[in-house]
Amino acid sequence: MHAGTILFFALFIVSASPVSVPSPAFNNEQDLWAQVPIQTAVNFDYIDPRIGGGRFLDFTTPHKGEPLNVIISGKSDPSVLSEDGFTNYARSLGFSNECLGLHFGAIHQADLGDGNGKINEQLLAREYSFGGPVLGTCWESLAGGNHFRAWKQNGTSAPSGAWFLGVSKEENSGKHHEIVPNGYNLGRDFLISQAVSSPTHWNSIWWRTEVELVEGLLNPGKDGVNHGIEQDGLVAVLTVTRI
Numbered sequence: 121m122h123a124g125t126i127l128f129f130a131l132f133i134v135s136a137s138p139v140s141v142p143s144p145a146f147n148n149e150q151d152l153w154a155q156v157p158i159q160t161a162v163n164f165d166y167i168d169p170r171i172g173g174g175r176f177l178d179f180t181t182p183h184k185g186e187p188l189n190v191i192i193s194g195k196s197d198p199s200v201l202s203e204d205g206f207t208n209y210a211r212s213l214g215f216s217n218e219c220l221g222l223h224f225g226a227i228h229q230a231d232l233g234d235g236n237g238k239i240n241e242q243l244l245a246r247e248y249s250f251g252g253p254v255l256g257t258c259w260e261s262l263a264g265g266n267h268f269r270a271w272k273q274n275g276t277s278a279p280s281g282a283w284f285l286g287v288s289k290e291e292n293s294g295k296h297h298e299i300v301p302n303g304y305n306l307g308r309d310f311l312i313s314q315a316v317s318s319p320t321h322w323n324s325i326w327w328r329t330e331v332e333l334v335e336g337l338l339n340p341g342k343d344g345v346n347h348g349i350e351q352d353g354l355v356a357v358l359t360v361t362r363i
């Protein structure tokens with residue numbers, strides 16, 4: 121810091137302490153709030169689940185979990201924050217929910233720190249490469265590939281509306297849905313690469329997606345991670361707008 125700046129602060133603190141100096145710009149709180157809007161929780165991108173006792177690993181077993189490595193921001197278009205809208209958006213990225221309603225793979229739980237505690241996954245979607253969203257997901261169920269589970273952060277103590285996704289790339293069903301080496305990073309990166317090839321579309325609805333990678337939420341490494349697969353700890357935050 122510049123010596124002059126330090127001196128300035130020193131003088132300011134000294135002179136500010138004995139006298140209460142009113143801010144010249146605001147006469148009362150109403151004036152201040154008019155200029156500095158307070159965001160309601162629903163306008164948050166997401167709320168760090170750890171604040172409310174949750175975590176960035178799901179509960180695959182009581183002790184191991186898979187990383188929640190993608191967040192669909194609560195600032196996304198409201199339609200994407202609904203279950204139907206999100207399902208459509210996911211289809212525009214090449215993911216579709218279960219093969220003809222059949223469920224392959226165990227149910228995972230997650231605690232998003234929103235007061236709901238551990239809850240079951242609300243959506244499971246798989247990559248479809250061939251055969252479109254219905255038959256294509258059957259193919260993925262057998263052949264392996266990218267998939268995600270999703271939970272919505274909408275409990276009363278953290279109602280951001282954001283979706284938290286655990287994305288990974290798995291082996292074929294003969295291998296009991298094990299994750300491929302580096303499968304958490306690979307799954308996340310596949311989803312991001314689909315999203316940034318935007319605009320994406322499904323059923324003539326078009327979306328544009330902004331992606332940001334955030335560190336410091338999910339611990340990098342393999343501690344507590346299901347299958348002991350190392351991951352880089354980066355969480356992709358996607359903000360989706362409808363165009």
Ligand SMILES: *[C@@H]1O[C@H](CO)[C@@H](O)[C@H](O)[C@H]1NC(C)=O
Binds near residue numbers: 203242272274
């Ligand atoms: C929270 O979101 C889930 C998934 O869309 C939904 O099933 C549930 O009813 C929602 N809860 C509230 C309180 O809105």
